[in-house]
Amino acid sequence: MTALTYTLLTDPTSLEASVDGRSPSTGTVYLMVTNPGKTVPWVRIEVKVPVGDGAGHLxxxxxxxxxxxxxxxxxSGPQADTESVIVQPRGVDVFQVTTQSGRLEAFAPGDYMVLTLENVTVAPSAGVAVLMVTETIRTRRGWQVSDAAVPVVKAAAKEIPAPRDFRPDKAMLDSGENVTLSWDGSGDFGYEIRFPGGHAAIAPGTRTWSPADAPKRATTYILVATDPTTQKQHFLTTTVQVRYPVLETLTATTGIDTPWVQGTANKGRVTFTGTGVEIFGDSGGPGTVTADKADLNGVNTEWVQGRSTDDGKITFPKDGLDVRQGSGAWGNVHADKADLNGVNTKWVQGRHADDGWISFPKEGLDVRKGAGQDWGTVFADKADLNGVNTEWVQGRSADDGKITFPKDGLDVRQGSGAWGTVHADKADLNGINTKWVQGRNADDGWISFPKEGLNVRKGAGQDWGSVFADKADVNSVITKEVRGSGEDKGYIEFLEQDKGVRIFGGVSAGWIRGLNDDEAWIRFNAKGIWVLTRRNGQRTSAIVSCAAVNDRPA
Structure with a gap:
């Protein structure tokens, strides 16, 4: 039986057996030595630690x-006095405790000594490990060596506590700003962090991690802790938000509410206004929409241009639209059809450089041949015009009739250049200058116009023809004879100059007078004839003189 008492304490209070594949289970063993009796002279105490892997080993x-x-x-004094003692290992399983002096010293009643064994790596098997204590003291009979057995319990290893508090250093990141993730947990776990598109193994002993690339959008990270012995896994998640996220794709089934959308490297922006959207470029000014097609009800824009800077351009002044080349010069409109209420243009030309073209002087329009100023030809089915100014008009063929317009009127000619014929139902003219006029047929009567007047002829030939009319109002008639219009009617024949006229069939008249008012006249009454004249304003009988009186011819 030992003179001193020995008690074991541990920190933690229950030592856990170590487990292969985990961090070693460590603890501190305290051997409390006390003296409950009288003073004990002591010189050394040895503690034998059971070494090994078994249940009985510490x-x-x-x-x-x-x-x-x-x-x-x-x-010894009013306050306890503590001093160190010498503790040294002896061999592979013994610690020896001696006094500072190395000599025999008194262990007074009420005093105590604590032997501390720090960083004890607990053996892997659960069980009771017994430490053997050997004390060497001096008694009246001499040196006394006594042993005491002090047990300590090694509990079976518990499951590794699950990791906790997986957290980012910032919950909201700016563009390009990285994140640091931290967590609390046992170093016995194998740690891995998973994220969209990849995963990263965590080095042993590490409790923080940052991705190689800063997150571009809201990202969820998963911490996976794996027990190397049981392969049991624990999962923790945390999510970081990005103030200006960059999305590869976005599908919104119920809509997106946002004041604007902006690019990443190129800062083009779409802003949503009360009336629609506005497009801005990097500089903040109005931007460009590039698309394959646009289906719109209307477009309000200052100009429209092709994709290249030298492409055609359309601007929209208040009075319509201007089409220009990329250089700013007037451009061309190419189209299949144009439905317009009006066109203001200097000229219109076919698609090719040698096509005909129309220019528009102040007086009207000019039709020209291709490249040049030569007059061109208008081809049409009909023309409804108030007037035509032209040098000539001709049928479609080169030998068709042709009308030219000299200063004094118009000439109708055959294709060969000879005088041509006017065919018409009626002609309403103020005057006609012609050599002759004839009916439609070759044997119809015709009129020629000698310098003295006109000649009326029968059909083909020079025989005199007849004039048929209701009335004739003429200043003078030169003719051989004048006849009534019917059969058996009287007629007047004009004799030689000094013989006068011969009337066949008689003359019926109320009176006959000379050419002048003061000349005599003849009145016819029931009794005969009365030749009268005027003298001094009075009507009186006139003198009748004659060379001869001829009988009425048969």
């Missing part, structure tokens, strides 16, 4: 243990 190696010892004198 540790595999005492070389990892940090030993120290302290002796506390509670009796």
């Amino acid at each position: 540790t595999r190696d005492i070389g990892t243990i940090n030993p120290r010892g302290e002796y506390t004198d509670t009796q």
Whole structure:
């Protein structure tokens, strides 16, 4: 039986057996030495630690243990006095405790000594490990060596506590700003962090991690902790938000509410206004929409241009639209059809450089041949005009009739250049200058116009023809004879100059007078004839003189 008492304490209070594949289970063993009786002279105390892997072993190696010892004198002064004692390993399984002097010293009643074994790596098997304590003291009979057995319990290893508090250093990141993730947990786990598109293994002993590339959008990270022995896994998640996210794709089934949308490297922006959208470029000014097609009800724009800077351009002044080349010069409109209420243009030309073209002087329009100023030809089915100014008009063929317009009127000619014929139903003219006029047929009567007047002829030939009319109002008639219009009617024949006229069939008249008012006249009454004249304003009988009186011819 030992003179001193020995008690074991541990920190933690229950030592867990180590498990292969985990961090070693470590703890501190305290051997409390007390004296409940009278003073005991002591010189050394040895503690034998069971070394090995079995249930009865405390540790595999005492070389990892940090030993120290302290002796506390509670009796000599008003306050306890503590001093160190010497603790040294002996061999592979013994710690020896001696006094500072190395000589025999008194262990007074009420005093105590604590032997501390720090960083004890607990053996892997659960069970009771018994430490053997051997004390060497001096008694009246001499040196006394006694042993005491002090047990310590090694509990079976518990499941590794799950990791906790997986957290980012910032919940909201600016563009390009990276994140640092941290967590609390046992180093016995194998850690991995998973994220969209990849995963990263965590080096042993590390409790923080940052992605190689800063997150571009809201990202959820998953911490996976795996027990290397049981392969049981624990999962923790955390999510970081990005103030200006960059999305590869976005599908919104119920809509997106946002004041604007902006690019990443190129800062083009779409802003949503009360009336629609506005497009801005990097500089903040109005931007460009590039698309394959646009289906719009209307477009309000200052100009429209092709994709290249030298492409055609359309501007929209208040009075319509201007089509220009990329250089700014007037451009061309190419189209299949144009439905317009009006066109203001200097000229119109076919698609080719040698096509005909129309120019528009102030007086009207000019039709010209291709490249040049030569007059061109208008081809049409009909023309409804108020007037035509032209040098000539001709049928479609080169030998068709042709009308030219000299200063004094118009000439109708055959294609050969000879005088041509006017065919018409009626002609309403103020005057006609012609050599002759004839009916439609070759044997119809015709009129020629000699310098003295006109000649009426029968059909083909020079025989005199007849004039048929209701009335004739003429200043003078030169003719051989004048006849009534019917059969058996009287007629007047004009004799030689000095013989006068011969009337066949008689003359019926109320009176006959000379050419002048003061000449005599003849009145016819029931009694005969009365030749009268005027003298001094009075009507009186006139003198009748004649060379001869001829009988009425048969």
